[in-house]
Amino acid sequence: MATFPPSEPVQGIFLIQKIMTKKPAVSAPAVHQPPVDESEQQRFERILSREQFKPLKGVFDHLGIAVPAILAAIITTNSYQIFLAKLGYRVIVVKQIHEQDCYSRLGPAGGIRAVVPLHDTATYSTLVTLVNYDSTVTTTPKAVDFYDNQLAEFKIQLMNRSGNAV
Numbered sequence: 001m002a003t004f005p006p007s008e009p010v011q012g013i014f015l016i017q018k019i020m021t022k023k024p025a026v027s028a029p030a031v032h033q034p035p036v037d038e039s040e041q042q043r044f045e046r047i048l049s050r051e052q053f054k055p056l057k058g059v060f061d062h063l064g065i066a067v068p069a070i071l072a073a074i075i076t077t078n079s080y081q082i083f084l085a086k087l088g089y090r091v092i093v094v095k096q097i098h099e100q101d102c103y104s105r106l107g108p109a110g111g112i113r114a115v116v117p118l119h120d121t122a123t124y125s126t127l128v129t130l131v132n133y134d135s136t137v138t139t140t141p142k143a144v145d146f147y148d149n150q151l152a153e154f155k156i157q158l159m160n161r162s163g164n165a166v
Contacts, residue, residue: 056150062114062131080147097128
């Protein structure tokens, strides 16, 4: 056996044993599959409840229209403004809406049924939509564009049966 000077570390041979345990194979998490007997209304509500559609759901909730009518309007249109028109709402587009000013006009006397703000953190702006008692929706051009895109994406997922797992 060779001896090493004290200035050098002692080196040895170590046997590293790899212990293998038998674990079940990790499978991909199960994707939520809707029930086979899911109704159109249940499918509509399930897809609308997704995080990405919260802004659209906020508008739908304040329209006071039944789901079958909303569903029929979505299927037969490709535009947010035409969609609202099919539900009996006229869209009034204004340059800007001051959110805080609208809250003082909430109620039948002020004419506003609901203030639906959408805070866009990416642009540090707020897109405000007003649902009014006179069957109008007051909003801005940016909000119309945003909801056009939301409605289009919602319609795709609603109509695409292969998108059940999304």
